[in-house]
Amino acid sequence: MAYNKKKIKKTLRAGVVHINSTFNNTIINITDQNGETACWESAGSIGYKGSKKSTPFAAQIAMERAGEKAVKLGLKEVEVRVKGPGSGRESAIRALINSGITVKAITDVTPSALPPFCLFSFTSASLINGDPHAYSLARL
Secondary structure, three states: OOOOOOOOOOOOOEEEEEEEEOOOOEEEEEEOOOOOEEEEEEOOOOOOOHHHHHOHHHHHHHHHHHHHHHHHOOOOEEEEEEEOOOOOHHHHHHHHHHOOOEEEEEEEOOOOOOOHHHHEEOOHHHHHOOOOOOOEEOOO
8 A cells, every 4th residue: 555755845045054063073054944954964974084074174075065955955045153163163164155155144152161250250348448450259
């Protein structure tokens, strides 16, 4: 009892490119505005192993392949969100721009280890004593 299922083809007009660049790999995830993944690529999935995955060239090739997949889906303009300290960040963005997709905005969403306001806090005692440059370590 076989039946035919029609394949539904996704089409995108605008989306979000998430670039997660670590010290060991670069992962590119292209989503729609709701966050549903349309296509993805990584330096490891294109065949690089070991320390070659962390190179800017591997990130560039991964972005070119992800960009080709996205153009086939009809993607025209994207917002870029970059996360992580890896070396493939800039080369992945350059490859995305060269793929013909319009980049509306580039945002760095890398979390910091500690927010700057948590490191030092002024105590009321130091302000009462008249030294506005005195600070103490904040206990969290």
